[in-house]
Amino acid sequence: MYENIKKDEILAGQNAFLDGKGSRPGLIIAGAKGARVWDNEGREYIDCTSGAFVTNVGSCHPKVIGAVREQISRLTHTAYDYDNIPMLHLTKKLSHLAPGDLNKINFCLEGSVAVEGAMKLAIKNNPDRRCFVCLDHAYHGRTFATMPLTWAVPGDALSSYYMSNIVKVPEAYCYRCAFGLNYPSCSLRCASFLEETIENRVNGGVVAVLMEPVQGNGGQISFPKEYCSRIREICSRHGVLLIWDEIQTAFGRLGTMFAAELYGVIPDILVFGKALGGGFPIAGIMARDVLRGFGTAEHLFTFAHFPPSMAAALATLEVIEEEGLLSKCKQLSSLIMDRLTKIQMEYELVGDVRGVGLAIGIELVKNRETKEPAAEESQKIAQLALEKGVILGISKFAGMGNVIKFKPPLVTTRDEINKALNVLEASHADKSGRFIGEEELQQVSEVIKSGSLSFLYGEKVKQLQGEFSSLYNVQTAVATSSGTAALHTALVFLNPEGIRYIPRLVKERILKYILSTAMENIRAKEALLVFNFRRCAMKRTDKLRRERE
Known part of the structure; x- marks a missing residue:
């Protein structure tokens, strides 16, 4: 009956809505099944918030829907x-x-x-x-x-009435x-x-x-x-x-x-x-x-004993027991925590990983020593993940939270978990410096194109410079091949601002890749000299920066 909606109807509905959320990601959910939801344009997402931590048994579970259908055919309401x-x-x-x-x-x-x-x-x-x-x-x-029992939202005058x-x-x-x-x-x-x-x-x-x-x-x-x-x-x-x-x-x-x-x-x-x-x-x-x-x-209350909800609750409890979801929750928790611990080791932006079962938080900080909250980065990472098809939660309201909440339904498959974690890591990479951005690429490009280092390597290294330069303006948010990831990271390796964010595992792949794939036409001895390129590039980049200042 309400499967489709026109743009003018969307705007009219949004303008008429007296909202208390403050901001929305612009997503209209039109359908859901299990751990996945679809928007009104047919795009699919893995929902790692369980619909505000509601759908532990997944969305539209057949047993729950069946119980509700049967109930509403008999009785929908009784007075209290x-x-x-x-x-x-x-x-x-x-x-x-x-x-x-x-x-x-x-x-x-x-x-x-x-x-x-x-x-x-x-x-x-x-x-x-x-x-x-x-x-x-x-x-x-x-x-x-x-x-008043809840953490204080800045500018919230309503709480004071009962404080x-x-x-x-x-x-x-x-x-x-x-x-x-x-x-x-x-x-x-x-x-x-x-x-x-x-x-x-x-x-x-x-x-x-x-x-x-x-x-x-x-x-x-x-x-x-x-x-x-x-x-x-x-x-x-x-x-x-x-x-x-x-x-x-x-x-x-x-x-x-x-x-x-x-x-x-x-x-x-x-x-x-x-x-x-x-x-x-x-x-x-x-x-x-x-x-x-x-x-x-x-x-x-008038609707406190709402029969369809009572029937849904009974079915939900049966699903949890019959499908062994308590045990599955523990198994998925181990998988997620192991992966997040590795991500924490690779990205300085991740200050803390904590959780029990499928109630997991990733606290983001600008500096691990000072623990300055990285609220803006958290918002951007959640937005990037959304664009890649994964819905993540963020702590608190009004852009104040710096904790990514990873709380998928208990019925989520391992493939869905792995896909969501891949997107989460890629989104961290985008914002933590693993793959350098436009400004950094421009700086490194200036060093490469200047030719000031060509005397170190001769003509064949100009070939390498060309490969580096060809990557200019290319943003590899999710590197699907280890070769692309390693070559792009080699470029990051030349950037003093980005170097501390490069995962150790990627650093270990760089040498192997340069010697085998990217540099197969260059002698191994010359390939090893590429690492000296970093030191010279760092000095040159610093000099260019000082000149601009």
Whole structure:
């Protein structure tokens, strides 16, 4: 019915849309299947964001779609006064899967509303206290109550309306420790600081500590397992409830059904959402049996028990179990982390690679010593990847994030993962200096064309100069042959600005290539002298630069 759209309809729709995103990549998604999506012009992409971390079982999974079709043919809506069959089946199933004694289930349609539900329930069970403690780089939603819990967006005046009851503390962000320490010698100073805050820095007492076991939007930050258990101990010691926001981590994302299982921590309240519906809206909370529940009309909504979403959730859980997706998640995670570790070794732009399961972050920095965030570069790399057919996530909003998020569906094939990683590396190459750009090519070209070095090599090296010059204006973003890659990198090798970014493996190929392919008509002794060309070129380039200045 709505498969096609005209340009004037696109513009009219976009102009009428009251948006809260801030900027969009100009992509109109028209179809999706598994880990792939298609835009309205038929271009295909591998979605390494799982549709905002929703489609763990892939887009339009046949079992999920079949369950929804069957449900909507029978019942699409009931008022919240009444139960419906898929809802009852789902509460029973979730209670069975839930960690520990988190056996009480409540539903809504949005994660932010679910977090508010967790806050309400915490207040009911700690009525004499008034404050919530959360973490600096947290993300818990965009409603009035949850915005103050989320990392601060510059110029965001809305959050201030509810800030009076919110206290933020540093988390175990080990790559950027707020205390300037190193794990594990730090003895988890961040955890002890949280305890000191509960004891001495809060007026009115702490209702609950609210945290993501793996932070998503704020920087894809993975915590040491010990940190999570320490927070549990601290909360128990002080009568503070622990709320775990598992909206992004539950239902297979970490290779377990819940992060609580992975870290061996049972929170008092667990918030879920996103992936449970397999692409259909559903969220909610799980609470321990010992907690007092909601009273009449304290937390209920018109569409909270939406039957199609309940049916979709049941089917999604069956898919995760029947297709062994928890095990597959762990296997794909190992493949991705191994490759990303190699990329980190080759590119100075990659400061840190971290992750659990398929919740992986690549933090980009301008300098590994200073760790200056490379936010602009992150945006450009994501855009380059998009142009090459891969959708990547970026931390935070408004161009502030410097962490590339790699979080594909659990059903992604190894071929799709490898293709996405190839594009990711090629996009890093474009922006980190592996293949030099227009200005650098111009500088090196001036050195080559000047002929000032020809006395070192004679006429035959002019042949090499011609080969180098022929590469001028050629941008080899993805080198499909080792010969092209090595020759282009040889040109980069002459550039003092680009040399430090050349991967070691490519450097090792240069000599072999020059001796065998590119220089087969030049004596081996003369070919070896090409490496001296670098030293002379660097001096000449510096001289030209000084003359311009």
